[in-house]
Amino acid sequence: KRHLISAADLTRDDALLILDTAEEMARVANRPIKKLPTLRGRTVVNLFFEDSTRTRISFEAAAKRLSADVINFSAKGSSVSKGESLKDTALTLEAMGADAVVIRHHASGAPHRLATSGWINGSVVNAGDGTHEHPTQALLDAFTMRRHLAGAPDGGPTRHQDGPGDGTGRDLAGRRITIVGDVLHSRVARSNVHLLGTLGAHVTLVAPPTLLPIGVETWPCDVSYDLDSVLAKSDAVMMLRVQNERMNAAFFPTEREYARRYGLDATRMAALPEHAIVMHPGPMNRGMEITAEVADSDRCTAVEQVGNGVSVRMAVLYLLLGGNEPALSENRTEEN
Numbered sequence: 001k002r003h004l005i006s007a008a009d010l011t012r013d014d015a016l017l018i019l020d021t022a023e024e025m026a027r028v029a030n031r032p033i034k035k036l037p038t039l040r041g042r043t044v045v046n047l048f049f050e051d052s053t054r055t056r057i058s059f060e061a062a063a064k065r066l067s068a069d070v071i072n073f074s075a076k077g078s079s080v081s082k083g084e085s086l087k088d089t090a091l092t093l094e095a096m097g098a099d100a101v102v103i104r105h106h107a108s109g110a111p112h113r114l115a116t117s118g119w120i121n122g123s124v125v126n127a128g129d130g131t132h133e134h135p136t137q138a139l140l141d142a143f144t145m146r147r148h149l150a151g152a153p154d155g156g157p158t159r160h161q162d163g164p165g166d167g168t169g170r171d172l173a174g175r176r177i178t179i180v181g182d183v184l185h186s187r188v189a190r191s192n193v194h195l196l197g198t199l200g201a202h203v204t205l206v207a208p209p210t211l212l213p214i215g216v217e218t219w220p221c222d223v224s225y226d227l228d229s230v231l232a233k234s235d236a237v238m239m240l241r242v243q244n245e246r247m248n249a250a251f252f253p254t255e256r257e258y259a260r261r262y263g264l265d266a267t268r269m270a271a272l273p274e275h276a277i278v279m280h281p282g283p284m285n286r287g288m289e290i291t292a293e294v295a296d297s298d299r300c301t302a303v304e305q306v307g308n309g310v311s312v313r314m315a316v317l318y319l320l321l322g323g324n325e326p327a328l329s330e331n332r333t334e335e336n
């Protein structure tokens with residue numbers, strides 16, 4: 001594949017290849033010299049039309065660890081603020097020889113437009129488009145779940161190894177994942193529903209009716225309005241950020257009411273099975289969808305997810321741009 005636009009485009013084999021490659025990249029990160037020469041001479045452009053901390057920094061770290069040249073473009077402070085179009089911005093990047101463009105955009109469909117327009121020749125990676133998709137977030141979430149719930153191929157930390165699965169620890173078959181909150185505006189939820197289904201997990205969305213998208217009943221998952229009824233059956237519970245910046249006030253209960261019905265606090269966390277993990281893609285609204293006590297507890301993987309994001313994004317860039325290079329070997333680092 002040349003581009004990564006949607007988690008829905010990934011077959012099970014594609015997803016497992018990315019996750020297995022990310023495990024190899026994570027091993028590189030544990031070496032004294034963390035850099036690989038794989039993408040030396042290639043240029044990766046981070047094209048961010050919307051704010052980001054985790055995604056932008058981790059794509060930059062991932063590209064640099066693969067020895068690519070990195071150009072960071074933020075719409076703020078660029079000629080976009082003078083009215084320059086996506087097309088003219090893309091043509092400018094193409095003139096600079098971009099081999100991959102990592103794009104975050106407030107408009108759903110912008111990465112697809114870039115990939116199919118002919119404006120650029122390089123690979124396009126969707127780093128979050130509007131309320132549509134955020135495929136690398138779903139991949140890093142699956143990577144994190146696999147390490148905790150399925151048993152990592154390298155024997156990484158595992159809380160729960162005796163459940164169903166494909167017997168190899170490579171997928172999430174039979175795992176029960178609960179995704180809670182502002183599903184309406186969440187590209188993270190959409191990408192996770194696609195990817196987790198592909199990996200065999202059973203997903204339940206929990207949200208107020210006003211924060212569920214039209215047509216959710218056709219998604220490959222269950223829907224509930226009652227968080228307390230699903231906690232005891234969850235292997236992982238993923239709390240979504242309430243996206244106040246995209247919110248129509250008419251959709252939203254009061255903050256206190258939201259926290260009472262859909263927030264994860266210590267009492268609710270205690271209802272989870274002992275092996276279950278608490279996830280959050282960040283940034284968090286502490287005190288709203290998650291209490292500080294839960295966010296800072298050792299069951300919450302939010303910080304670990306950020307670290308895993310670098311390995312997953314290294315894997316994606318490697319497979320899109322350097323897939324014909326020899327496979328990673330134990331001795332192949334920038335050092336030699």
Ligand code: CP
Nearest residue numbers: 052053054055281282
């Ligand atoms: N999870 C996520 O996409 O975070 P950022 O918006 O900080 O990139």
